[in-house]
Amino acid sequence: MNVNMLLNDEMIKKIIESKEFFYKKLQDYFQSYMQFDISNDELNKLLNIIGTKQPFSFKELIEENYKYKDLLELIGKMISIFDTNGYNKNIWNPYDDKRVIARANVRQNIWTKNLIVYKLTKDINRLSSDSVKNAILYIQNPKINLTQLSEKHREDTSKRLLKNEYNPSKYFEEIKNYFKDVLNDINLNNDDNIGLLLSKILYLDEFKNIWNVEKEEDLNINMNIISVKTKNIMLYGAPGVGKTYNYKKLVALIEGQDFVENEIFDFIINNRDDEILEGSVDTLYNLVKNEKRIEFVTFHQSYSYEDFIEGFRPQKNGIIDREDGIFKTLCNEANKNPLKNFYIVIDEINRGNISKIFGELITLIEEDKRDNYEVTLPYSKEKFKIPSNLYIIATMNSTDKSIATIDIALRRRFTFLKMKPNINLVPQISKEVFTKLNDHIEKTINEDYQLGHSYFMNVENEDDLTFVKEYKIKPLLEEYFYGDEINFKKTIEILDIKE
Numbered sequence: 001m002n003v004n005m006l007l008n009d010e011m012i013k014k015i016i017e018s019k020e021f022f023y024k025k026l027q028d029y030f031q032s033y034m035q036f037d038i039s040n041d042e043l044n045k046l047l048n049i050i051g052t053k054q055p056f057s058f059k060e061l062i063e064e065n066y067k068y069k070d071l072l073e074l075i076g077k078m079i080s081i082f083d084t085n086g087y088n089k090n091i092w093n094p095y096d097d098k099r100v101i102a103r104a105n106v107r108q109n110i111w112t113k114n115l116i117v118y119k120l121t122k123d124i125n126r127l128s129s130d131s132v133k134n135a136i137l138y139i140q141n142p143k144i145n146l147t148q149l150s151e152k153h154r155e156d157t158s159k160r161l162l163k164n165e166y167n168p169s170k171y172f173e174e175i176k177n178y179f180k181d182v183l184n185d186i187n188l189n190n191d192d193n194i195g196l197l198l199s200k201i202l203y204l205d206e207f208k209n210i211w212n213v214e215k216e217e218d219l220n221i222n223m224n225i226i227s228v229k230t231k232n233i234m235l236y237g238a239p240g241v242g243k244t245y246n247y248k249k250l251v252a253l254i255e256g257q258d259f260v261e262n263e264i265f266d267f268i269i270n271n272r273d274d275e276i277l278e279g280s281v282d283t284l285y286n287l288v289k290n291e292k293r294i295e296f297v298t299f300h301q302s303y304s305y306e307d308f309i310e311g312f313r314p315q316k317n318g319i320i321d322r323e324d325g326i327f328k329t330l331c332n333e334a335n336k337n338p339l340k341n342f343y344i345v346i347d348e349i350n351r352g353n354i355s356k357i358f359g360e361l362i363t364l365i366e367e368d369k370r371d372n373y374e375v376t377l378p379y380s381k382e383k384f385k386i387p388s389n390l391y392i393i394a395t396m397n398s399t400d401k402s403i404a405t406i407d408i409a410l411r412r413r414f415t416f417l418k419m420k421p422n423i424n425l426v427p428q429i430s431k432e433v434f435t436k437l438n439d440h441i442e443k444t445i446n447e448d449y450q451l452g453h454s455y456f457m458n459v460e461n462e463d464d465l466t467f468v469k470e471y472k473i474k475p476l477l478e479e480y481f482y483g484d485e486i487n488f489k490k491t492i493e494i495l496d497i498k499e
Contacts, residue, residue, distance in 0.1 A: 006182070006186070006201070009200070009204065011200060012197065012200050012201070015193050015196055015197050015200065016186060016187070016188055016189065016193075016197065017189055018189060018190055018193060019189045019190055020190060021142065021190055021192040021193065022099070022190075022192075022193050022196055023081065023099075023101065023139065023142070023196070025081070025094050025095065026078060026081040026082070026101075026139055027139055027142075029074060029077050029078045029081070030078060030136075030139050030140075032074060033071075033074050033075065033078065033115070033119065034119060036070075036071055036074065036119075038071060040120055042068075043116055043119060043120050044120070046065070046068055046071075046116060047113065047116050047117070047120075049061070049065060050109060050112055050113055050116070051113070057272075057275065058072070058076055058087040058088070058108050058112075058275065059087070059088075061112075062076075072112075073092070075111075075112055075115055075116075076088060076092050077092045077093070077094070078115065079108065079111045079112070079115075080092040080093040080100075081093055081094075081095070081099070081100055081101060082100065082101050082102070082104065082111065082135050083100060083101070083102065083103070083104040083106060083111065084100045084102070084103040084104070084277070085103070085104075085256075085258045085277050085280075086100070086108075086111075086277075087108055087275055089277060101135060101138070101147045101149070101196075102131075102135075102147055102148070102149045102150075104131045104132075104135070104149050104150075106129055106131050106132060107258075107259065107260075107263070108275055110128070110129050110132065111129075111132060113128070114127045114128060114129050114132040114133075115132070115136075118132075118136060124136060124137065130149075130150075130151040131149040131150060131151075134146070134148075134149045134151075135147075135149055138195060142192045142193070142194075142195045142196065143191055143192055143194060143195065144172050144195070145172060145195050146171075146172060146175065146195045146196075146198060146199045146202075147195060147196050147199040147200075148199045148202060154166055154168075154171055157175070157202060158171065158174070161178065161202075161207065162174055162175075162178060172195070175198050175202070176194070176198060179198060179201060182201070228254050228261045228264065228391075229261060229367065230261060230367065230415045231365070231367050231370065231388065231390070231391055231392065232365055232366075232367070232391075232392045232394075232413055232414045232415065233250065233391070233392070233393050233394070233414065233415050233417060234349070234394045234395070234396065234414040234415065234416045234417065235247060235250070235268065235393070235394070235395045235396075235417050235419060236395065236396045236397070236398050236416060236417070236418060236419065237397075237398050237418055237419035237420060237448075237452070238397070238398055238399055238421065238448060238449055238450050238451065238452055239397060239399065239451075239452055239476065240421070240451060240452020240453065240454040240455045241271075241419040241420060241421055241422075241452035241453065241454070242271055242419060242422075242452065242453070242454055243395040243419060244347075244395070245454075246268050246271070246419065247345050247393050247395060248281060248285045249267065249268065249273075249276075249281050249285075250264065250268055250393060251284070251285050251288055251294065251343050251345075251391075251393070252280065252281040252282075252283075252284035252285045252288075253267060253268075253276070253281075254341060254343075254391065255284045255285075255287070255288055255341060256280060256284050259275075265417055268417050268419070269417050269418065269419060269420075270422070271419070271422040271424075271425060271453075288341070288343065291340075292333075293333070293337075293340060293341065293342045293343065294342070294343040294344070294345065295326050295327075295329075295330050295343075295344050295345070296344075296345045296347065297326055297344065297345070297346055297347070298346075298347040298348050298351075299346055299347070299348050299349050299350075299351050299352025299357065300348070300351050300352060301351065301352070301353070303352045303353075303357055304356060304357060305325075305356060305357055305358075305359045306325065307325050307326070307357075308325045308326060308327045308328075308357045308358070309324075309325045309327055309328050309358075309359060309361060309377065310322060310323065310324050310325050310328050310377060310379050310380055311323065311325065311379060312379065322379055322380060326344070327344060327361075328377075328384070330342055330344055330390065331384070331386055331387060331390060334387040334389050334390045335385075335387050337389075338387065338389055339389075340389065341389050341390075341391060342387075342389060342390045342391070343390070343391045343393060344390065344391070344392055344393070345393045345394070345395070346392065346393070346394040346395070347394075347395050348395065348396060348397070349394035349395065349396050349410070350396040350397075351396075354410050359378075360375045360378075361375065361384075361386065362410075362413070363375075364384075364385060364386045365386055365392060365413055366413055367388075369386070370385075370386050370387060370388035370390075371385060371386075371387055371388050372385070373385060392414075394414065398418075398448040398449075399448060399449050399480075420447075420450070421434075421438060421450050421451060421452050421453050422453050423435065423453070425453040425454075425457055426453050426456045426457065427456065427457070427459050427460070429459060429460075429461070429462070429465060430456040430459045430465055430468075433465070433469070433494060433495065433496075434451065434453070434456055436494045437451055437473070437477075437491060437494050437495070438450040438451055440487070440490060440491060440494060441480065441491075444481075444484075444487045444490075445480060449480055451473065451476070455468055455472050455473060456468060469495045469496075473495065474492075474495065477491045477492075477495075
């Protein structure tokens, strides 16, 4: 490794040339935080509030506990620089380039709790998160600490790069000594940036073998390994509740691995985005899409096993040949790439004949059958199994009458996430009609038929609202209340549409 190669990396070049400590603003925030005038009793009260807040929302925490607003915003500003996934990063992170110390994969409530505990105790050993410990040690003394926050990564670096056992007290000096020749050739403008520089060097492509180990026994430490145990997920709800948008969000959240399973499901069910980094859903989903790790299919009455798994199909040259279906093809790709997640999205799954489409594979999609059980396919006579890194995400409309007769085998094998209308996503101009219509529908039919928020989300003025009521909502209500003239007229009164 030489200096010219390092200078080809824009971030490393910026660190070397910086005359100021690279995270001086974070350091200032931390000092202000530690000097913030608040009693220990009040800190303990705040700690209890955070501990009982489930699910955790930084935005709601501030709104509901306004007397702590200044302290909480200071904590939020620190986290927005400590961690890539910090809440409100675009506003609270003061740097133009939105620089962060690490992608720590630490949840917001853990950051907040540990920072408060440290302010209370001044004892680094009282903290529950090693990543937060290392972040605090770094910002207090960047000359002898690294921004490599993960203890697991430090252990792997010691084992695979330094070729010795990990010793926390000696680790920094060992890394510094390993790169001593490189450091001797570099004119670092500020010595406070040495720990950051060494950390950035460790994550260059030249050292990617430290992280991308392909031996089976090391798969559990790979950054791309799947973390959500539930493999078959059903998103269902009334029209317009955001099933299509949320399957993309679900894929992105699984891929990002920044939240545990319960938190991911809470984001989906409640249409929440408050702790999700702005723009990250599109970025992660597009990454999966561009790498061709996701397929989308719609089930219907004519869809068959031959379309989905394998079957004989006529070819361009006129002969009939066996072809792999979309599901088998994706399974094969997932088997070839065990370190990456693959996804198949099945829209309107309840409209297909499940037994006919899945055939003998209905058993193999169960989580505990993945990777282990295999069957012999009827056409190719190949042995076939479904890998554990393949997610099946299905959607269905709860107003569809076919939902009542959905295959029991399917119900048992899927985790169902019911999505409801969310008034918080409806513009103020539409909230009154949205609320009145859904109250009326719930009383006269049931809640499964309530209108979704997406019908109203793009309404900006009265003209938009009139259009939506006349051409989007009214035809749907005519179908809902077919044969029930009295309740239909009531909905027309709510819509304020002249017949």
